Amino acid sequence: KRTGFPEVIFGEGKTAEHLLGIFERLMHHHKKVLATRVDKQKAAYLLEHLETKYSDETFHYHKDARTFHWVTRDYKEEWKDGFIAVVCAGTSDFPVAEEAAITAEIMGNRVQKMYDIGVAGIHRLLDKVEQIEQANAIIVVAGMEGALASVMGGLVSKPVVAVPTSVGYGASMNGIAALLSMLSSCASGVSVVNIDNGFGAGYYAATLTHTIDRAVKKALLEKRD
Amino acid sequence: KRTGFPEVIFGEGKTAEHLLGIFERLMHHHKKVLATRVDKQKAAYLLEHLETKYSDETFHYHKDARTFHWVTRDYKEEWKDGFIAVVCAGTSDFPVAEEAAITAEIMGNRVQKMYDIGVAGIHRLLDKVEQIEQANAIIVVAGMEGALASVMGGLVSKPVVAVPTSVGYGASMNGIAALLSMLSSCASGVSVVNIDNGFGAGYYAATLTHTIDRAVKKALLEKRD
Amino acid sequence: KRTGFPEVIFGEGKTAEHLLGIFERLMHHHKKVLATRVDKQKAAYLLEHLETKYSDETFHYHKDARTFHWVTRDYKEEWKDGFIAVVCAGTSDFPVAEEAAITAEIMGNRVQKMYDIGVAGIHRLLDKVEQIEQANAIIVVAGMEGALASVMGGLVSKPVVAVPTSVGYGASMNGIAALLSMLSSCASGVSVVNIDNGFGAGYYAATLTHTIDRAVKKALLEKRD
Amino acid sequence: KRTGFPEVIFGEGKTAEHLLGIFERLMHHHKKVLATRVDKQKAAYLLEHLETKYSDETFHYHKDARTFHWVTRDYKEEWKDGFIAVVCAGTSDFPVAEEAAITAEIMGNRVQKMYDIGVAGIHRLLDKVEQIEQANAIIVVAGMEGALASVMGGLVSKPVVAVPTSVGYGASMNGIAALLSMLSSCASGVSVVNIDNGFGAGYYAATLTHTIDRAVKKALLEKRD
Amino acid sequence: KRTGFPEVIFGEGKTAEHLLGIFERLMHHHKKVLATRVDKQKAAYLLEHLETKYSDETFHYHKDARTFHWVTRDYKEEWKDGFIAVVCAGTSDFPVAEEAAITAEIMGNRVQKMYDIGVAGIHRLLDKVEQIEQANAIIVVAGMEGALASVMGGLVSKPVVAVPTSVGYGASMNGIAALLSMLSSCASGVSVVNIDNGFGAGYYAATLTHTIDRAVKKALLEKRD
Amino acid sequence: KRTGFPEVIFGEGKTAEHLLGIFERLMHHHKKVLATRVDKQKAAYLLEHLETKYSDETFHYHKDARTFHWVTRDYKEEWKDGFIAVVCAGTSDFPVAEEAAITAEIMGNRVQKMYDIGVAGIHRLLDKVEQIEQANAIIVVAGMEGALASVMGGLVSKPVVAVPTSVGYGASMNGIAALLSMLSSCASGVSVVNIDNGFGAGYYAATLTHTIDRAVKKALLEKRD
Amino acid sequence: KRTGFPEVIFGEGKTAEHLLGIFERLMHHHKKVLATRVDKQKAAYLLEHLETKYSDETFHYHKDARTFHWVTRDYKEEWKDGFIAVVCAGTSDFPVAEEAAITAEIMGNRVQKMYDIGVAGIHRLLDKVEQIEQANAIIVVAGMEGALASVMGGLVSKPVVAVPTSVGYGASMNGIAALLSMLSSCASGVSVVNIDNGFGAGYYAATLTHTIDRAVKKALLEKRD
Amino acid sequence: KRTGFPEVIFGEGKTAEHLLGIFERLMHHHKKVLATRVDKQKAAYLLEHLETKYSDETFHYHKDARTFHWVTRDYKEEWKDGFIAVVCAGTSDFPVAEEAAITAEIMGNRVQKMYDIGVAGIHRLLDKVEQIEQANAIIVVAGMEGALASVMGGLVSKPVVAVPTSVGYGASMNGIAALLSMLSSCASGVSVVNIDNGFGAGYYAATLTHTIDRAVKKALLEKRD
Ligand SMILES: Nc1ncnc2c1ncn2[C@@H]1O[C@H](COP(=O)(O)O)[C@@H](O)[C@H]1O
Ligand SMILES: Nc1ncnc2c1ncn2[C@@H]1O[C@H](COP(=O)(O)O)[C@@H](O)[C@H]1O
Ligand SMILES: Nc1ncnc2c1ncn2[C@@H]1O[C@H](COP(=O)(O)O)[C@@H](O)[C@H]1O
Ligand SMILES: Nc1ncnc2c1ncn2[C@@H]1O[C@H](COP(=O)(O)O)[C@@H](O)[C@H]1O
Ligand SMILES: [Mg+2]
Ligand SMILES: [Mg+2]
Ligand SMILES: [Mg+2]
Ligand SMILES: [Mg+2]
Ligand SMILES: [Mg+2]
Ligand SMILES: [Mg+2]
Ligand SMILES: [Mg+2]
Ligand SMILES: [Mg+2]
Numbered sequence A, B, C, D, E, F, G, H: 001k002r003t004g005f006p007e008v009i010f011g012e013g014k015t016a017e018h019l020l021g022i023f024e025r026l027m028h029h030h031k032k033v034l035a036t037r038v039d040k041q042k043a044a045y046l047l048e049h050l051e052t053k054y055s056d057e058t059f060h061y062h063k064d065a066r067t068f069h070w071v072t073r074d075y076k077e078e079w080k081d082g083f084i085a086v087v088c089a090g091t092s093d094f095p096v097a098e099e100a101a102i103t104a105e106i107m108g109n110r111v112q113k114m115y116d117i118g119v120a121g122i123h124r125l126l127d128k129v130e131q132i133e134q135a136n137a138i139i140v141v142a143g144m145e146g147a148l149a150s151v152m153g154g155l156v157s158k159p160v161v162a163v164p165t166s167v168g169y170g171a172s173m174n175g176i177a178a179l180l181s182m183l184s185s186c187a188s189g190v191s192v193v194n195i196d197n198g199f200g201a202g203y204y205a206a207t208l209t210h211t212i213d214r215a216v217k218k219a220l221l222e223k224r225d
Helices: A016-029 A040-053 A091-106 A122-133 A147-155 A170-183 A198-224 B016-029 B040-053 B091-106 B122-133 B147-155 B170-184 B198-224 C016-029 C040-053 C091-106 C122-133 C147-155 C170-184 C198-224 D016-029 D040-053 D091-106 D122-133 D147-155 D170-184 D198-224 E016-029 E040-053 E091-106 E122-133 E147-155 E170-184 E198-224 F016-029 F040-053 F091-106 F122-133 F147-155 F170-184 F198-224 G016-029 G040-053 G091-106 G122-133 G147-155 G170-184 G198-224 H016-029 H040-053 H091-106 H122-133 H147-155 H170-184 H198-224
Strands: A007-010 A032-036 A059-062 A067-071 A083-088 A110-114 A137-142 A160-164 A190-192 B007-010 B032-036 B059-062 B067-071 B083-088 B110-114 B137-142 B160-164 B190-192 C007-010 C032-036 C059-062 C067-071 C083-088 C110-114 C137-142 C160-164 C190-192 D007-010 D032-036 D059-062 D067-071 D083-088 D110-114 D137-142 D160-164 D190-192 E007-010 E032-036 E059-062 E067-071 E083-088 E110-114 E137-142 E160-164 E190-192 F007-010 F032-036 F059-062 F067-071 F083-088 F110-114 F137-142 F160-164 F190-192 G007-010 G032-036 G059-062 G067-071 G083-088 G110-114 G137-142 G160-164 G190-192 H007-010 H032-036 H059-062 H067-071 H083-088 H110-114 H137-142 H160-164 H190-192
Touching: A007 A016, A016 A032, A016 A040, A016 A067, A032 A091, A040 A059, A040 A067, A067 A091, A083 A091, A083 A122, A083 A147, A083 A198, A091 A110, A091 A137, A091 A198, A110 A122, A122 A147, A122 G122, A122 G147, A137 A147, A137 A198, A147 A160, A147 A170, A147 A190, A147 G122, A147 G147, A160 A170, A160 A198, A170 A190, A170 C170, A170 G170, A170 H170, A190 B198, A198 B190, A198 B198, B007 B016, B016 B032, B016 B040, B016 B067, B032 B091, B040 B059, B040 B067, B067 B091, B083 B091, B083 B122, B083 B147, B083 B198, B091 B110, B091 B137, B091 B198, B110 B122, B122 B147, B122 C122, B122 C147, B137 B147, B137 B198, B147 B160, B147 B170, B147 B190, B147 C122, B147 C147, B160 B170, B160 B198, B170 B190, B170 C170, B170 D170, B170 G170, C007 C016, C016 C032, C016 C040, C016 C067, C032 C091, C040 C059, C040 C067, C067 C091, C083 C091, C083 C122, C083 C147, C083 C198, C091 C110, C091 C137, C091 C160, C091 C198, C110 C122, C122 C147, C137 C147, C137 C198, C147 C160, C147 C170, C147 C190, C160 C170, C160 C198, C170 C190, C170 E170, C190 D190, C190 D198, C198 D190, C198 D198, D007 D016, D016 D032, D016 D040, D016 D067, D032 D091, D040 D059, D040 D067, D067 D091, D083 D091, D083 D122, D083 D147, D083 D198, D091 D110, D091 D137, D091 D198, D110 D122, D122 D147, D122 E122, D122 E147, D137 D147, D137 D198, D147 D160, D147 D170, D147 D190, D147 E122, D147 E147, D160 D170, D160 D198, D170 D190, D170 E170, D170 F170, E007 E016, E016 E032, E016 E040, E016 E067, E032 E091, E040 E059, E040 E067, E067 E091, E083 E091, E083 E122, E083 E147, E083 E198, E091 E110, E091 E137, E091 E198, E110 E122, E122 E147, E137 E147, E137 E198, E147 E160, E147 E170, E147 E190, E160 E170, E160 E198, E170 E190, E170 H170, E190 F190, E190 F198, E198 F190, E198 F198, F007 F016, F016 F032, F016 F040, F016 F067, F032 F091, F040 F059, F040 F067, F067 F091, F083 F091, F083 F122, F083 F147, F083 F198, F091 F110, F091 F137, F091 F198, F110 F122, F122 F147, F122 H122, F122 H147, F137 F147, F137 F198, F147 F160, F147 F170, F147 F190, F147 H122, F147 H147, F160 F170, F160 F198, F170 F190, F170 G170, F170 H170, G007 G016, G016 G032, G016 G040, G016 G067, G032 G091, G040 G059, G040 G067, G067 G091, G083 G091, G083 G122, G083 G147, G083 G198, G091 G110, G091 G137, G091 G198, G110 G122, G122 G147, G137 G147, G137 G198, G147 G160, G147 G170, G147 G190, G160 G170, G160 G198, G170 G190, G190 H198, G198 H190, G198 H198, H007 H016, H016 H032, H016 H040, H016 H067, H032 H091, H040 H059, H040 H067, H067 H091, H083 H091, H083 H122, H083 H147, H083 H198, H091 H110, H091 H137, H091 H198, H110 H122, H122 H147, H137 H147, H137 H198, H147 H160, H147 H170, H147 H190, H160 H170, H160 H198, H170 H190
Parallel strands: A007 A032, A083 A110, A083 A137, A137 A160, A160 A190, B007 B032, B083 B110, B083 B137, B137 B160, B160 B190, C007 C032, C083 C110, C083 C137, C137 C160, C160 C190, D007 D032, D083 D110, D083 D137, D137 D160, D160 D190, E007 E032, E083 E110, E083 E137, E137 E160, E160 E190, F007 F032, F083 F110, F083 F137, F137 F160, F160 F190, G007 G032, G083 G110, G083 G137, G137 G160, G160 G190, H007 H032, H083 H110, H083 H137, H137 H160, H160 H190
Antiparallel strands: A032 A067, A059 A067, A190 B190, B032 B067, B059 B067, C032 C067, C059 C067, D032 D067, D059 D067, E032 E067, E059 E067, F032 F067, F059 F067, G032 G067, G059 G067, G190 H190, H032 H067, H059 H067
C-alpha cells in the first residue's frame, strides 16, 4: 500500500531458519525486503540459501549495520529530492548510524554521512552546519551524554531525529543517560527514538521525506492545472 | 533568522516581573512572542501591564494550555499548506494537546484537533484514520499507558510526534510508563518528545511543515524556470 | 486436594539431577507433573532417565515453551467447558504464549491460540474480536510497549490476563515498559502477571475456569433438586 | 452493550463543573453511573446540583472510597450468584478496599469484606480461609511489603486479584515495593492491578463473575433443552 | 582482637593465585580463615597448593555455599550456648542459606537449618514456630517476593536477620523486590542485609550471640562474687 | 504474650479521632501503648481527650520524635541490663534518632545518646568508640551518604542497626543513597531497617536485649540449680 | 585550622531559632560564618536578632542564592590570585550559580560570572572561551540535559566543576538527566557535584585555588632562598 | 595545543585492527599516545605490530589497568612539582586506581599510591592523613558503599576526586550505590567522576596540577620582573 516502503524484519531473537522463511515469504509479495539486527552467522545462512535459490537476484549484507536486504532486480528506485543527513561522533556510534543510513536509502533517500562530528571538537560541527541545514531531516546518533543532539537542535531549523546509543559505561546506563538527556532538550526541534534504534530513525526520516514528496507532487500538479 | 519562528519563553519557575521583562524585550525585536507554562496569576499580571502599555496590541492567554502570546498587530500570517493533526483521548490530556496546537498555529500552521480518540474506543479512531492520514504531521498526546501512539503509528504513513503525559497514577509513574511505551514502539514512524511537552511537539511538527514549505517553494521555482 | 491442579516445578537454576529427583518424587503422589523453564539439555537428561525407568508412561517436552510434563497413563482428562484464548503478536512472544497455553491445557482447559494478532495490524485483531469474546478468559502476551493488552481490554468484556514479555531493547527495559504500560491501563478488565510469566497466566486463567466449573456444577445440582 | 456494567468516570484532575457535565450526560444514556476519585468538595458540588435537578433520584457518596454514584430509581439489581471477598489488613488500606467493594457491588455482586486480616497476625487469616475459599474471586488489598497476596495465593484455589497500595514510606516507594512483590509471586493464582487501583480490582472481579454468570445461564439453558 | 572472629576474604573478582597468597598470609596470624564466593576452579587450586604445603591441616570447601575455610588443627571450638536458626524455602535459596550457616558455625555457633519452609505452604512454617522461637537469632533467606521475612517477624519475638536473594525473574529484579519488601516490613523485629549476602547474615547473627555470650559471662561472674 | 513489648500504632495517615479510638482500646488490654508519627495537632487532640478522661494517668508527647505514649501508672519497669547506644551526626537526623531512643526505652532499655558523631569529624567518633563498644546494640542513624554505619561497623564488635534517613537532596534521593550505601557494607556486623524507621531500629535493638535477658536468666537459673 | 575556610551551616530543615543558635555559636570561634539554603522568613528572623545584638557587625542575605553570611568587621580578605569562572545559561539556573559564586567569594576568590551562556546559542559560548580559559577553575551550572558541561570540557584545559540542577520536567527527572549526562562525559576535565549543590561547587573550586595558593607561596619562598 | 596532554583512545568496543590504525595515526602527530580499556588480546596484537614497525620505540602495556601507551623516544618529561595521591582500599579497586595513576603519570605527574587504605580499618587512613594532605590532588577510588571519599573529604583540605567503582553486588548496583553516596557528601571538597573512570580521575587531577603549574610559572615570572 505505502509505495516505496519496504517490509522490515526484526532479526534479533529469531533463528536463521525462521528468518529465511519470513524473508522468502515477503519476497513474493514485495519489491524490497529489509532485515535488521542480523548477525554474521545468520547472514551467511541467508546468503547461502537465497543466492542459490534466487540466482538472478542480489542480496546485501552490511556487517557493521547488521542489515540484510534485497531489492528486486528490475526495481527502478524513484529517488526523493534532497537528502537526509546522518551525523555521529565516530567509531562507537558507527553501527547505529549505518543502520539509520541504510534504512533511509532503501526507502529511496539520498543520504549524506558525517561521521566525525562530536561535541568534544565543536569546530568540526560548526564547519558543517550550513551543509547540514540543507538536509530535509537530520539524524543525530550519540551515546554517552548525548549532548550532540541538543547542540545540533540549537544550530539548525530542520527536524532533528535523535538516536541515543548504548555506548558508554557506568552512569551512562546503557543509553539511558543519552536518552533522558535528548528528551530533556527537545524543545528546539529535536525528537527521539529508542536507544540504538538506527532503523527507527532512518524510517522516521523517510516518513518525513515521503510527506515532502507528496506535498511537492501535489503542488506541482495544482500548478500545472 | 528563521522566518515565522517565534521567540519562546519557558514560564515555569520565573517570577511574573521577570517574565514581563523578558516578554517586553523580545517584543522589540520580534513579531511574535510566546510564553508557555504561564499560570493564571502570572497571566493576569502580564495582561495588566502589557495591555496598558501597548494598548494597540492584542495579547492572548489560554488558561488550559497555559500559553500567553502576542503577534504584532500588522502581522499577516503566511499560512503553510496543509494541516497538522493533534489527537488525544480527552479530558485529562487536553491541556497538553492545546499547548501543542497553539504552538503549531503560532508558527503558521492550520491545526485539526481530534480530542475524543482513545484506545479504549478504537472504532472512533478507525473512523478518522483517513482524515488523519491527510495531515502533514500527526501529534499524538497520551498518558497512562500511551498505547495510542503505537496504534496510530501502525495506521498511518505520516510522521507521528508522540507526547507522553503525566496523567495516571501508580505504575504510570508520572508519565514514565507512557514515555517508555512510546519509545519502545517507535519503529513504524513514531518519534517522541518529553513528558507533557506539548510545546515541543507543536514546534517539532512546525519544523516538518517548514521543511515541506521550503521544498515546495523550491520545486515550484525550479518548475517555473 | 485441588482436583486437576498439577504439581509444578520451576526448572530454572536447578541441576538436571535435582530436577529428576523432584519430578520422580512428585510422580508418586500425583497424576500430573509439570516442570517449566527446562532447557534442552535438562529435558534430554529427564527423558533418558524417565523413559527408561517408566517405560509405560509418556513424557512431553516442548522446546519452545521449555515445558516438560507427564500425565499418568490412565488419566482421563475431564475437560472444562468453553475455552481460554491465548493471543500474541508473533514470533518473539511465541515461547511465552506457548508456556501459557500448555499450562492451561494441562489443567484441563481447551485453548484457542491466536498468534498473529498485534497492534501494528489492528484489523486482524478486529476480525477476531467476536470469537475472542466467547472465551472464558483471554491471555494476552505482548512485549515492547504492550499496547495489545489495553486495546484488547477495550474490546471485550471477559477477563484479560496480560503477560508482559522481555522482548524489546533499550527503553523497553527487559519488559518493564510493557509491564508498567499494562498496569497503567488495567481499569477495563485487565490484570497483570510477572514479565515472561506464561505459566502464571495459564495457571491464573485456569483458576478462573475452575471457579466457573464449580459454579456451573453447583447450579446444575441445585436445578436438579 | 455490556449489561450491568456501569459507565465510569475518573474524577481526578477534572473540575467539579466538568465532572457534573459528564455525569449528567451519562445519566441520560445509562442506568448506573460511577465516578471514582471524587474528593469532598467535588462531591458536595455534585450532590447540590444533581439532587436539586433530579429530586426523584438518589445519589451516593462514600467519602473514604471517594466514589460517587447513581443507580436509576426503578433499577432492579439482578444480583449475581455467590460473592466476592475483599480482604485487607486494616486502617490504611481501607479506602482502596472500599473503592473495590463499591465498584463490585455496583456491578451486581455481593461483597464480603474482611478488613482485619494481615500478615502480622497470620492466625486471623487462617481462621477465615475456608470462608474466603467460597468466594468467586478474592480481592487482596495490601501496602508496605504486600506479602498478604502471596500468602493468600498459597492458601486458596480461587483467583486472587491483588491491589498494591501506596501505604508505607521509604523503601516501600509509594507502592512500588508491594507491586513488585505481588508480581514476583503471582505463580499460584495471583494477578495484579495498578497501585491504589481499587476500582480496577473491583471491575476485574466483576468481569470474572460476569463470565461465571454467562456460563451458568448457558449450562442451565442447555440442561433444560 | 575479637576472639573467635575469623578473618574473612571476599573471593569474587580475585584470581586463584591472589586468593592463595592472602589465605596463606592470614593463616600465619590467625586460627581460622574463611574465604567466601570461591568457585570450584579456585577451590581446587587452593586445595592442591594448601594440602600439599600444610599436610597436617584440614581445609574445607562447600561447593554450594562456595565457602573455603580452615581452622587450625589444635583449635578447640568454644561453642556458644543456644543456636541460630537458618530458614529458607528450598532449592533456589539453598546456597545463600548454606553460606549463612557455615559462617555462623565457623564463628562458634550451633545452627539449626530449616530449609523447607516457605510462604506457599504456610502450615510447615506454623509447625516449626515454637522451635524457631527458641533460637537466639533467626536468619530468613528468601527470594522472589521475600514475604517469608514478614511472616516470620510476626510470629516470633527473637531478632530476624533477613537476606533477600536474587532468585526470581522479571519484576523481582535480581533481588530488589525482595529487598524492598523486607525493608518495608521490618517494624516487628526484622532487619536486612544485602542481596545474596548469606555471609553478612551469618556474621551478624554471630555478633548477636557474641553479645549474649559476654552478657551471660558477666552475669555469672557477678553472681559468683 | 511478649512481656514488656508495648502495642504500637502507626499514626501516619490516621485521623486524630481514629487514633484516639485505637489508643484507648489498647489501653484497656495493655500496660503500655506507643503511637509513632503523631504530629502536633493529633497529639494535642489526644492529650486533651485522654487527660480529661484518665486524669490519674500520664501521657507523653515528644514533638521531635513525634511519639505519643502511655505507661500505666502502677507499672514498675524491669530495666534490662546494659544499654543501647543511639548515635547520629546531629541536627537533621535528630528526630529519627529520638524515635529510636524512645522506642527502646519504652521497651525497658537504658539508652545512651551520642548525637554529635559524624564522619566529617571522625575524631569525635574515635574518642567514643570504647564506650560504644560496651553497648548491647548500636543504633546508627545517618542521612546523606550514610557512611557513619560503615565506619562504625569497622570499629566495634557489637551488632549495629543502621537507619538511613531521608535527609539530603539530589543524588541522596530521599534516603535511597544512604540505604544502598548501608546495605553495601553490611559485611562487618551491620544490618539495616527502612528509611527514617527510628521505631524499627529501636524495636529491633530491643529484641536483641530481650534475647540477652532471656539467656542471662536461663544461665543464672541453671547455675543456681 | 584551614585558614580562610568559613564554617558553613546547612539551613534546610533547621528551624530559625536553631539556626540562630548555631550561627551565633560559630561567630564566637570564627571570623566568617556562612549559612546556605536559608529562606526569606528565616533570614528575616536571623537579621532581626543578629543586627540588634551585634550592631557593629554586618550581615548579608542573598535572596536568590538563599545564603546568609557574616564576615567579622575587622577582617581583611587576602584575595587569592586569579579568578574562578561561574557559567550558566540563564534564569532558571541562576540561584544555584549565585550560591556557587558567593561561596567562592567568601573563601577569598574573585569570581567572574557569565550567566547568558547556553548550548542553544553556542556562539555566545565560543566568544567567551578565551576569557574562561584564563580562570583557575570553571564552575558550570546547567539543568535539563546538562550538555553545557560537556561542551565546555571540550573547549578548555582548566578543571571544570559541573553542577547539575533540578531545572526541567518529565525526563529530566529533577536533575537526574543532567547528572548522568555530566558524569558520562567527564573524561576531558569535568567532575561533578550533587544536583543543585552550588555551595559544593564553590567550595570545591576554592580548594583548588587554595592549593594553587600554597604552591605559589612555596615556590616563591624557595625562589627567594 | 595543550602541552603535555596526550591523545587518548577509548579502547572498549574497538577492534584490534581499528585500534592499531588510530594509534599509529596519532603517533605521527603527537609525542605521547594513550589507549585505555585495552584487553590482553588487543594489547598483544598492538605490541606485535607496533614493535616490529617502530623498533626504536618502546610501548607499555599494564594488564591490570588495561592501558597501552607510548611516549616518543626522545621525549624528556617535564615533571610537575608536587604529587598526586591515589588512594584505594585494595584488591578489587586496584585496576581502576592503576588506570588513574598511569594516566596522571603520562601527563607529567609524580604519583604516590596508597592502596591499603579502607574505611574498615580507619587507623591506617589516619596514619597517612598528614602525608596525603601534602598532595596537590587526591584521587579516592572506592566501590561498595564508597564511604572512603566522605571520610577523606573530612580529613584533608586538598581537592578530592572520587571514583566510584562497580565492585560489589546486590544493593551496590554496579557502582550506583557508591556513586550516589559520593555525590551526597561532596560538600567538603569532593567531586565525582563516572563509575570505574580511573582515566577521568587521573586526567582531572592533571588539569589541576596543570593549572597550578601555570600559576606558579606566572608568579615566578612576575617575581623576576
Ligand atoms: N480509579 C480509577 N482508576 C483507574 N481507571 C479508572 C478509575 N476510575 C475510572 N477509570 C477508568 O477511566 C475511564 C474514564 O476515564 P475518563 O474519560 O478520564 O473519565 C473509565 O472507562 C474507567 O475505565
Ligand atoms: N514508625 C513506624 N514505622 C514502621 N512501622 C511502625 C511504626 N510505628 C508502628 N509501626 C508498626 O505498625 C504496626 C501498627 O500498624 P497500624 O495497625 O496501622 O497502627 C505496629 O505493630 C508496628 O509494628
Ligand atoms: N547547600 C549545601 N549543600 C551541601 N552541603 C552543605 C550545604 N551547606 C552546608 N553544607 C555542609 O553541611 C555541613 C554542616 O551541616 P549542618 O551541621 O547540618 O549544618 C557543612 O560542613 C557543610 O559542609
Ligand atoms: N577509560 C575512559 N573512560 C572515559 N573516557 C575515555 C576513556 N579513555 C579515553 N576516553 C576519552 O575518549 C576519547 C576518545 O574516544 P574515542 O574517539 O572513542 O577513542 C578521548 O578523548 C578521551 O577523552
Ligand atoms: Mg532547531
Ligand atoms: Mg506509521
Ligand atoms: Mg474489557
Ligand atoms: Mg492459589
Ligand atoms: Mg517479631
Ligand atoms: Mg563490626
Ligand atoms: Mg577540558
Ligand atoms: Mg575536605
